[in-house]
Amino acid sequence: MINLIIFIVQCSNLIISSVLASGVSTIKVGDRLDLNSQLVSTDRRFTLGFFLIPETCSTYLGIWYTHDRSSTKVWVANRSTPIKSSSCVLMIDHRTGKLIIANGGISLVTISDNQSGASPNLTATLQDTGDFQLKNEFDNQILWKSFDYPSNVLLPGMKLGWDRGTGHSWELTSWLSDTIPDLGAFTMTFDAYGETYRNILIRRRGLPYWSKNVN
Structure with missing residues (x-):
């Protein structure tokens, strides 16, 4: 996959940010997943991306089975905090190390509750199980995972x-x-x-x- 590299100058510091092409399973610090791109698990069973509810003009981040024609959502990140912007992105905040939905560099929704702090080694991967995991690649520690915060669907491997x-x-x-x-x-x-x-x-x-x- 070829990423489009965009350079942003903020507070005299140079921050490299890339808009991901669809089809990858992982985002890293500096990557941005926008409304036109999606994460797809390695076995292509699950897809993660933004979706719009036309009745309310609200945008959500969710996971669904890739080949489900109705795209029934099995997990939604921001159930109670819909986004009204059409230019939001999913990213790992380089200041806090948390997964956030942002617009113009401003956090709209904080998804993960990890307290690990910022690190260039953080990745967020959509697993073949449908679990979305935030991980520190340096010590292989899972800092947060969507399976710990089910929505309305119980997937194999989830707990109740x-x-x-x-x-x-x-x-x-x-x-x-x-x-x-x-x-x-x-x-x-x-x-x-x-x-x-x-x-x-x-x-x-x-x-x-x-x-x-x-x-």
Whole structure:
């Protein structure tokens, strides 16, 4: 793939920024993924890119099966923070090391919550599993991954439940409507206490709606 190199002068420092051609699976510090380019996993099973909801003129970043004609989204990065700009880009912030959606160098949405700080060794890769991972190539450490923040689809390899040590919860949340990916009324999680209580639980606006024991 050939990248288009653009030079930007900011605060007397020279920053090299490249607009990616579609079809690669990884972005690095300095790369920008815009509305006309996409990441595609190595096996070409999954695609990550921006998509527009015509009814609301809102732009989102999502993942879908590459060969799904309806492009049904299996993950959405900015469900509750739609973008109204037509010139936004996905990038790794060279100051914080976080994945962000930006416009004109200004961050609109922060996607990842890593606290690792800036590093030229950071990469973000769409895996063949559909997981989008931010990684430090220097020590091979995964700093953040989309599988830890499911949307409304459970893919093979994802978790449901919660980590007693960190308090982190993995749960699915329905879309607000068929066309709006904002958080809807229903959530699904896995509740487990020892060997006697293992339930798949669906809540509607926080109240129990359906459960299934899986012991």
